[in-house]
Amino acid sequence: MNISIGLPADIPGVKGELLLEWARRADGSAFSSLGVTDRVVYPNYEPLITLAAAASVTKRIRLMTAVLLAPLRRTALLAKQAASLDALSNGRLTLGLGVGVREDDFLAVEASFRDRGKRFDQQLALLTQIWSGQPVSGTMGEVGPVPVQPGGPELLMGGYSQRASERIARWCNGALVGVGGGGPEMVRQSLEMTRKAWQEAGRPGKPRLVVTSHYALGPNVTDWVNRTVRDYYAFLGPAVAQVAAGVRTTPETLRSLVQEFADMGVDELLLWPCIPELDQISRLEDAIAKVPH
Incomplete structure (x- = not known):
């Protein structure tokens, strides 16, 4: 199982210089991918622009949106932006997509929240086309450039529902599931739905399975978790406490998480930092160094 690390681009107040240095150090480590999240009504950095900046200071590490909310964007422009980033990074883009659950993001861009699922299905077909x-x-020609990865960037999809699993089986290379407040058991159930839908759709091989979780290591972790996770997921109301409780804050709990998902057959574990300090990279490396994955 590959281990990846998120950029702290969704932590309010983080400077661009720190994000670029974070990307450089992650590129020089053993992490497989560098991840970013997506919101509109929040003081985070826009994900595709952030990954383009990261691409300019890295050579090896893959670049992943986890997830980008496709229904907030014009489809042809999204296809062009993603293909451009894939070309500029020499084929390193993994495009994790999601439908979105926060209505304020849709209000901000004047998009329909109610019809987002239907629109998402249409987008997946058009992106592939x-x-x-x-x-x-209705256009005069192709929407380019041509992605480096044949057929487009690697496409993953988030979601826990049967509908999400069916979309994955039809359009994507695999699933991207967050631990959130449901814990590993909810992840297990979601991945099983995806595997079953994949087989029923007659897809060859196996879907790629990517899981995300949060971590914070070192002093004052409780303060940071309250400032970051609780703020970002405040829309959940009382359920935000479950998400905060799921943050791994010791090397021991991190190692246990890595082992559990490796045993589950997960292909990649993406760990989101809750503390925007560069030592979180080395702390994470040290914590999981001796865990077979």
């Missing part, structure tokens, strides 16, 4: 080089209906 554009990346394969087919012209968009």
Whole structure:
């Protein structure tokens, strides 16, 4: 199982210089991917622009949105932006997509919250069409550039529902599931749904399975978790306490998490930092160094 690390780009007040240095250090480590999240009504950095900046200071590490909320964006422009980033990074983009659950984001961009699922289905079809080089209906030609990865960037999808699993089986390379407040058991159930839908759709091989979770190591972890996780997930109301409780704050609990998901057959574990300090990179490396994964 590969281990990846998130950029603290969704922690309010983080400076761009820190994000670039974080990307450089992650690129020089053994982490497989560098992840970013997506919101509109929140003081986070826009994910595709952030990954483009990270691409300019890295050579090896993959660049992942986990997840980008596709229904907030114009589809052809999203396809062009993603293909451009894939080309500029020499094929390192993994595009994790989601439908979105916060209505304020949709209000801000004047998009329909109610019809987001239907729109998402249409977007998946059009993204695939554009990346394969087919012209968009009603246009004079292709929407380029051509992605480095044949057929477009690696496509993952978030979600816990049967509908999400069916979308993954039809359009994607795999699933991207957050631990959140449901814990590993909810992740296990979601991944099983995806595997079953994949088989029923007649897809060859196996879906790629990526899981995300949060961590914070060192002093004052409780303060940081309260300032970051509780703030970001405040829309959940009382349920935010479950998410905060799921943050791994000791090397021991992190090692246990890594082992559990490795045993579950997860392909990649992406760990989100709750503390925007560069030592979180080395602390994470040290914590999981001796865990077989």
